[in-house]
Every structure is written in C-alpha cells, then in structure tokens.
Amino acid sequence: MSMNAAVLHGIDDLSLTRVPVPEPGPGEVLLKVEANTICGTDLRIVSGAKTAGVRPGVILGHEFAGRVAAVGEGVEGVDVGVQATCSIVLSCGRCLQCLAGREHLCENLRLFGYEIDGGLAEYLLVPREAMERGNLVLAPRELEPTALALAEPVSCCLNGARQFRVSSGEAVVVLGTGPIGLLHVALAKLAGATRIVAVGRPGRLDPALALGATHALASQGATLLVSSHVMDEAFRCDSVLLMRDGNLLDTTTASALLKRTGVETLDEAFLAVIRESERETTR
Numbered sequence: 001m002s003m004n005a006a007v008l009h010g011i012d013d014l015s016l017t018r019v020p021v022p023e024p025g026p027g028e029v030l031l032k033v034e035a036n037t038i039c040g041t042d043l044r045i046v047s048g049a050k051t052a053g054v055r056p057g058v059i060l061g062h063e064f065a066g067r068v069a070a071v072g073e074g075v076e077g078v079d080v081g082v083q084a085t086c087s088i089v090l091s092c093g094r095c096l097q098c099l100a101g102r103e104h105l106c107e108n109l110r111l112f113g114y115e116i117d118g119g120l121a122e123y124l125l126v127p128r129e130a131m132e133r134g135n136l137v138l139a140p141r142e143l144e145p146t147a148l149a150l151a152e153p154v155s156c157c158l159n160g161a162r163q164f165r166v167s168s169g170e171a172v173v174v175l176g177t178g179p180i181g182l183l184h185v186a187l188a189k190l191a192g193a194t195r196i197v198a199v200g201r202p203g204r205l206d207p208a209l210a211l212g213a214t215h216a217l218a219s220q221g222a223t224l225l226v227s228s229h230v231m232d233e234a235f236r237c238d239s240v241l242l243m244r245d246g247n248l249l250d251t252t253t254a255s256a257l258l259k260r261t262g263v264e265t266l267d268e269a270f271l272a273v274i275r276e277s278e279r280e281t282t283r
C-alpha cells in the first residue's frame with residue numbers, strides 16, 4: 001500500500017512522491033493526516049537556508065493534525081479514530097541539557113519534519129521512541145483539524161508569552177504580523193491587555209485587528225518604529241506612541257498632543273499626559 005508524500009530529495013528539490021504507507025511496529029502509532037500547515041522553516045529547509053538536523057529524503061511537515069489509524073503491539077490508552085498531534089521535539093532525556101529541563105537544546109535532538117518523517121503525507125508514523133517520550137498528544141475534544149495543526153506554533157507563542165507575563169490592563173506592542181505575530185496578538189488579548197499595537201505589512205493588519213489589536217501601524221508596506229527620549233523627533237513622525245514603565249499612555253501626533261495639552265513643548269506635553277494618567281489611576 002502506498003501514499004503521496006512531499007519528499008525532500010535535496011536543495012530546491014521537493015516533490016510529491018509515492019512511498020509505502022508505514023506499518024506501526026511494537027510501541028508505535030500510525031496517524032492518518034488530516035491537516036498540515038506550511039511553516040516558514042519549511043521554506044528555508046527547501047531552499048537550503050536551513051540544513052542542520054535535516055535528513056535528505058525526509059517527508060516535510062511539523063505542524064500537523066491527524067487521527068489514529070492503527071496502533072502497534074503494546075500500545076495502551078490510544079484508541080483508533082481519536083484525534084492527535086505530536087510535540088515535534090524528540091529529545092533523548094539523557095544528556096545534560098535534558099536533565100536540566102532544557103529538552104529543546106538536547107544534544108541528540110531529532111525533529112518531526114526534519115529527520116523524522118513529518119505530516120506532509122497521507123499518513124505519519126509516531127516511532128516507539130517518540131511514544132515513550134510522550135510526544136503523542138491526544139486531542140481533549142473534537143477539533144477542526146486546521147486548528148489542531150496550530151498546536152505547535154501556539155505552544156511556541158505560549159512559551160514566549162509566559163516569559164513576558166502579560167497582565168490585565170497592560171499594553172503590548174507586537175512587531176510583525178505573520179502567523180506567530182498574529183498568535184501573540186490573540187494571546188495578549190486573552191491575557192487581558194487593553195492596548196495591543198500590531199506593527200506589520202498592510203495586508204496583515206486587518207487580521208491583527210480582528211484578533212484583538214487595538215491599534216495597527218503600517219506605511220507603504222513598511223513601518224519604521226523609532227524609540228527616543230528626544231521629544232522633538234516626534235515632529236518627524238506620522239504617529240507618536242507615548243509609553244511609560246511599559247504602559248502605552250496615548251497614540252497621537254505631535255501637533256495634536258500640543259493642542260490637546262495646551263503647552264508649548266513636547267516635553268511638557270508628555271509630562272501632562274503622565275499626570276493625567278496618574279490621576280486616572282488614583283480615581
């Protein structure tokens with residue numbers, strides 16, 4: 001029995017190829033792939049920009065969702081027909097990095113879609129070692145396959161979001177509105193951020209606003225963000241973001257700020273906005 005798969009034969013040599021459907025051995029699980037997204041890393045692998053850990057002849061795809069099609073001897077707690085995905089990082093669990101809890105830096109790291117055959121195929125085999133390391137993740141409930149396939153990029157964003165610890169009422173600036181940036185916008189919204197500024201290409205700003213961004217910045221396909229304590233530089237900018245202690249106080253223009261505060265200099269105007277913010281906080 002054979003299947004279609006996107007096989008990487010070499011640099012700029014990716015082709016749809018007929019290959020045998022894997023058969024699960026003892027301790028292994030076979031998934032029927034239902035969705036697989038294309039990551040920027042996939043494009044870099046094909047172009048040759050990324051070669052570390054990539055095996056020639058590998059089936060690409062590391063953001064996938066599927067359904068258990070068959071289980072090997074000895075596999076328990078995994079029913080045929082249940083939805084599933086995989087953590088793509090297969091660590092050894094024995095090296096110093098793994099023992100220190102940094103499995104993503106494993107000295108013997110192997111990844112789905114890099115060295116282990118990935119999800120750009122009709123079926124995907126979860127090898128015994130991956131099953132033993134707990135890489136198979138069963139869906140807690142029925143999900144759209146395209147949503148479940150986003151588990152890998154969402155987990156990356158969650159890791160970053162937890163390090164920044166966005167709290168309710170805070171302001172967040174997201175630079176870049178690709179898939180990862182858009183996910184960060186959505187996570188900031190869920191965390192309770194009240195001002196979310198998305199900076200990116202014009203074609204990606206509407207999705208950012210739909211996912212929770214309160215402000216979107218772009219100009220002719222590119223936005224230049226200048227950070228400065230020299231307030232007079234604001235006269236050269238189309239838009240001014242006033243921030244203090246990581247909080248976004250206002251989004252305006254230099255002339256509008258002077259008019260609103262009724263002072264003569266931008267330094268005085270900024271101080272006026274700070275005092276206004278402090279009064280609102282103490283109410």
